[in-house]
Amino acid sequence: MAAGVAAWLPFARAAAIGWMPVANCPMPIAPRDHRKRHDELIILNVSGRRFQTWRTTLDRFPDTLLGSSEKQFFYDEETKEYFFDRDPDSFRSILNFYRTGKLHYPRYECISAYDEELTFFGIIPEIIGDCCYEEYKDRKRENAERLQDDQDDNKDCKLPNMTYRETMWRAFENPHTSTMALVFYYVTGFFIAISVLTNVIETVPCGATPSQKDMPCGERYTIAFFCMDTACVLIFTVEYLMRLFAAPSRYQFMRSVMSIIDVVAIFPYYIGLVMTDNEDVSGAFVTLRVFRVFRIFKFSRHSQGLRILGYTLKSCASELGFLLFSLTMAIIIFATVMFYAEKGSSSTKFTSIPASFWYTIVTMTTLGYGDMVPKTIAGKIFGSICSLSGVLVIALPVPVIVSNFSRIYHQNQRADKRRAQKVQKARLARIRIAQTGSSCTGFLQSKRNDLLNELLELTGSEEEEQQLNKSMSLLESQHHHLLHCLEKTTAHEFVDEQLYEQNCLETTIQSYTSRSPSFSSQDGPMGTCCTRRGKMNSPLPNSSLPLQPSHQQGSLQELSALHIQCGDKVPHTNSRSSLNMKTDEVGLINCKGSQITTAIISIPTAPSDTTDGDGLHGPPQRRPPPPPTGPQAPSINTTASSNVIKVSAL
Amino acid sequence: MGALMVIFSLQKDQRRKRTDSVEDELELSAVRHRPEGLEQLEALTRFNRKELQILYRGFKNECPSGMVNEDTFKVIYSQFFPQGDASMYAHFLFNAFDTDKDGSVSFEDFVMGLSILLRGSVQEKLNWAFNLYDINKDGYITKEEMLDIMKAIYDMMGKCTYPLLKDDTPRQHVEIFFQKMDKNKDGVVTIDEFIDCCQNDENIMRSMQLFENVI
Numbered sequence: 001m002a003a004g005v006a007a008w009l010p011f012a013r014a015a016a017i018g019w020m021p022v023a024n025c026p027m028p029i030a031p032r033d034h035r036k037r038h039d040e041l042i043i044l045n046v047s048g049r050r051f052q053t054w055r056t057t058l059d060r061f062p063d064t065l066l067g068s069s070e071k072q073f074f075y076d077e078e079t080k081e082y083f084f085d086r087d088p089d090s091f092r093s094i095l096n097f098y099r100t101g102k103l104h105y106p107r108y109e110c111i112s113a114y115d116e117e118l119t120f121f122g123i124i125p126e127i128i129g130d131c132c133y134e135e136y137k138d139r140k141r142e143n144a145e146r147l148q149d150d151q152d153d154n155k156d157c158k159l160p161n162m163t164y165r166e167t168m169w170r171a172f173e174n175p176h177t178s179t180m181a182l183v184f185y186y187v188t189g190f191f192i193a194i195s196v197l198t199n200v201i202e203t204v205p206c207g208a209t210p211s212q213k214d215m216p217c218g219e220r221y222t223i224a225f226f227c228m229d230t231a232c233v234l235i236f237t238v239e240y241l242m243r244l245f246a247a248p249s250r251y252q253f254m255r256s257v258m259s260i261i262d263v264v265a266i267f268p269y270y271i272g273l274v275m276t277d278n279e280d281v282s283g284a285f286v287t288l289r290v291f292r293v294f295r296i297f298k299f300s301r302h303s304q305g306l307r308i309l310g311y312t313l314k315s316c317a318s319e320l321g322f323l324l325f326s327l328t329m330a331i332i333i334f335a336t337v338m339f340y341a342e343k344g345s346s347s348t349k350f351t352s353i354p355a356s357f358w359y360t361i362v363t364m365t366t367l368g369y370g371d372m373v374p375k376t377i378a379g380k381i382f383g384s385i386c387s388l389s390g391v392l393v394i395a396l397p398v399p400v401i402v403s404n405f406s407r408i409y410h411q412n413q414r415a416d417k418r419r420a421q422k423v424q425k426a427r428l429a430r431i432r433i434a435q436t437g438s439s440c441t442g443f444l445q446s447k448r449n450d451l452l453n454e455l456l457e458l459t460g461s462e463e464e465e466q467q468l469n470k471s472m473s474l475l476e477s478q479h480h481h482l483l484h485c486l487e488k489t490t491a492h493e494f495v496d497e498q499l500y501e502q503n504c505l506e507t508t509i510q511s512y513t514s515r516s517p518s519f520s521s522q523d524g525p526m527g528t529c530c531t532r533r534g535k536m537n538s539p540l541p542n543s544s545l546p547l548q549p550s551h552q553q554g555s556l557q558e559l560s561a562l563h564i565q566c567g568d569k570v571p572h573t574n575s576r577s578s579l580n581m582k583t584d585e586v587g588l589i590n591c592k593g594s595q596i597t598t599a600i601i602s603i604p605t606a607p608s609d610t611t612d613g614d615g616l617h618g619p620p621q622r623r624p625p626p627p628p629t630g631p632q633a634p635s636i637n638t639t640a641s642s643n644v645i646k647v648s649a650l
Numbered sequence: 651m652g653a654l655m656v657i658f659s660l661q662k663d664q665r666r667k668r669t670d671s672v673e674d675e676l677e678l679s680a681v682r683h684r685p686e687g688l689e690q691l692e693a694l695t696r697f698n699r700k701e702l703q704i705l706y707r708g709f710k711n712e713c714p715s716g717m718v719n720e721d722t723f724k725v726i727y728s729q730f731f732p733q734g735d736a737s738m739y740a741h742f743l744f745n746a747f748d749t750d751k752d753g754s755v756s757f758e759d760f761v762m763g764l765s766i767l768l769r770g771s772v773q774e775k776l777n778w779a780f781n782l783y784d785i786n787k788d789g790y791i792t793k794e795e796m797l798d799i800m801k802a803i804y805d806m807m808g809k810c811t812y813p814l815l816k817d818d819t820p821r822q823h824v825e826i827f828f829q830k831m832d833k834n835k836d837g838v839v840t841i842d843e844f845i846d847c848c849q850n851d852e853n854i855m856r857s858m859q860l861f862e863n864v865i
Contacts, residue, residue: 007707008727009730017779017861020779020858022799022803023857026856236834470670487807492813493812494808494812497810500809502813503814
């Protein structure tokens with residue numbers, strides 16, 4: 001249970017008096033508090049530093065070391081204190097957890113030392129409060145990565161049993177794994193450089209021969225450049241095909257950015273090979289050569305920084321978009337103004353608004369080429385305003401991008417938001433499981449246990465009974481008693497989700513309504529809600545739960561407060577355990593009153609067992625129902641033992 | 651120019667941080683409530699010193715400011731009923747505890763309510779229960795008020811119940827209640843009818859004693 005909630009339990013229980021006049025049943029007996037009334041101070045001696053706290057403070061979290069009986073192992077009889085040989089500084093935050101209910105992670109603390117302390121004291125780290133959880137997770141991840149890096153550096157031998165394909169892929173991705181990979185890495189790098197250089201030099205005018213004009217080298221030494229190009233493209237093609245072959249997921253590889261860059265880099269060459277003779281398209285073909293410059297992006301496999309830059313730009317897409325938008329707005333505004341301002345002057349370069357765009361952009365970015373200048377006074381005024389505002393407009397979104405870049409750079413490939421959300425969900429799930437798993441699978445489990453106890457009492461097996469008597473803390477038993485009172489007040493019971501869904505299904509599937517004749521004349525208007533089993537009133541015509549033919553004896557009565565309707569629940573649920581568990585009927589044990597048939601569990605006689613797999617319905621009746629008429633046998637709702645019940649963090 | 655812009659942006663961040671903290675401080679000066687002394691509370695309620703001490707420690711731990719407002723109250727109460735929705739009933743409870751109607755439950759309200767519930771006579775407890783049901787505090791419980799209360803109680807069960815909760819279950823329960831309590835069949839239950847009827851009902855009398863030993 002959460003810290004403060006335990007303090008309010010007495011209040012909740014007292015407030016339950018508000019239900020009493022409304023309830024139609026007697027209430028279950030409250031659990032007795034056998035412990036001492038007064039609160040005692042406990043002394044915790046942690047490596048010499050004494051901490052003192054109330055016992056009830058520690059009892060708030062019964063599934064931790066300090067809250068459970070595990071601390072008795074550390075009790076020192078002579079000094080009457082609990083001695084722990086741990087770090088007193090870390091203990092401070094652990095004790096504060098008990099006091100305030102929130103666990104904090106102190107920043108100066110080493111992450112692994114803190115983790116160890118938490119493990120020792122039985123506290124799961126997921127409980128760390130939201131204020132400190134981010135920091136904790138970051139530090140933990142950094143630590144894990146550091147350990148991982150160390151491990152990676154240490155292992156440089158190939159893992160055995162890797163297929164040839166996997167080896168190749170590993171070689172491609174991580175060039176330091178083997179010499180071949182390194183060689184490959186440098187060779188490809190070299191050829192990328194050569195290819196880019198070739199493209200550049202192709203356009204430089206070589207020395208002019210006397211016969212011809214200055215022409216670029218590309219046209220002069222066509223063959224040489226062509227051979228160079230071919231060689232580079234061949235290498236790139238081979239590399240691409242090898243990567244494609246080695247990739248674990250080919251489809252994913254083909255969709256990745258790097259492979260698209262590869263394809264774009266080598267495509268123009270092949271298209272050029274195909275289309276050399278067609279005159280019309282050759283103009284377009286020349287344009288295609290521009291794409292050869294994309295080869296330079298292949299360097300990003302070789303450079304980490306380039307990848308981070310690309311990633312930053314991708315993640316700052318919204319800010320970039322905003323920058324673009326605001327710039328466009330300003331450009332259009334100023335271009336319009338300048339155009340109309342300069343319209344009057346003669347031989348003006350501001351021939352149209354789109355023509356003024358160029359001037360606006362050059363002025364706003366404070367470039368000022370000077371190829372277009374305003375001549376009128378109005379133009380000059382607006383031009384200066386344009387230039388001043390340019391500084392402002394660009395200054396606004398750029399720092400956002402800059403800060404984004406620095407954030408990403410420092411975090412260096414931080415996980416996706418999607419992964420963080422998954423972690424958050426996983427964390428909450430872990431908290432829920434830890435808390436429901438250890439302390440109680442809820443109220444329902446305890447009901448089951450109580451019923452089992454009853455069962456075993458009857459069959460007289462002492463040992464099993466003791467086994468089942470899990471010691472529940474007083475707080476839990478009081479809370480269960482409270483829930484029990486609510487059940488009694490409303491004359492309905494809590495069931496777990498599974499059972500509820502089954503019940504829903506049953507009510508919709510079943511269509512058979514029949515009444516067992518043996519129930520026609522039972523004790524009349526029972527009035528009380530406790531007569532669940534067996535005895536029923538005159539059959540009410542509008543029962544929503546029809547009987548199943550094979551279970552005529554068993555009739556679980558569906559209760560509304562007054563009417564005792566007869567409805568049969570099929571106890572078909574996967575009754576795994578031989579001890580048929582029931583999730584209800586505990587209350588009957590506490591009910592008094594002679595008119596109540598306490599036939600909670602009874603063995604159904606012959607005909608009703610057909611669908612019940614296990615056969616054993618339960619131990620014989622507790623008390624013979626007055627008057628015993630015929631086979632009383634109400635059926636038992638055998639249910640499967642529940643799995644995780646959604647209990648809140650109590 | 652790029653450097654200039656970066657410098658401007660950094661300065662802007664710092665300035666923003668400073669103004670934020672000033673605003674936060676203004677918000678933080680929340681209401682703090684100090685209860686009356688132990689002696690007065692001892693006189694007003696039926697708890698002894700030790701019990702008051704324990705109660706106050708628990709109360710103050712959960713609500714350091716000394717006052718519980720309705721939302722906190724709902725959250726606290728809902729934690730005891732994980733399967734259902736306890737907010738409506740918590741609302742009624744809150745109104746029952748907040749005797750001075752100032753929108754928050756202070757420690758005095760809390761402890762006086764508890765004193766009635768745990769140490770009061772049966773008459774007082776029944777009075778308290780009547781007060782809880784009588785939503786508009788006019789001295790009569792009408793069927794609508796009872797229906798609201800009943801729905802709130804049934805809401806706490808949630809939907810996963812056995813047998814399945816039907817829509818008119820609260821209404822039927824209210825009918826039973828009125829049949830039992832409303833002696834003169836005038837459609838409302840007065841305090842006298844209520845107390846009379848409860849005192850004649852063995853079950854209710856017994857269950858009223860149930861929580862004697864809670865503290």
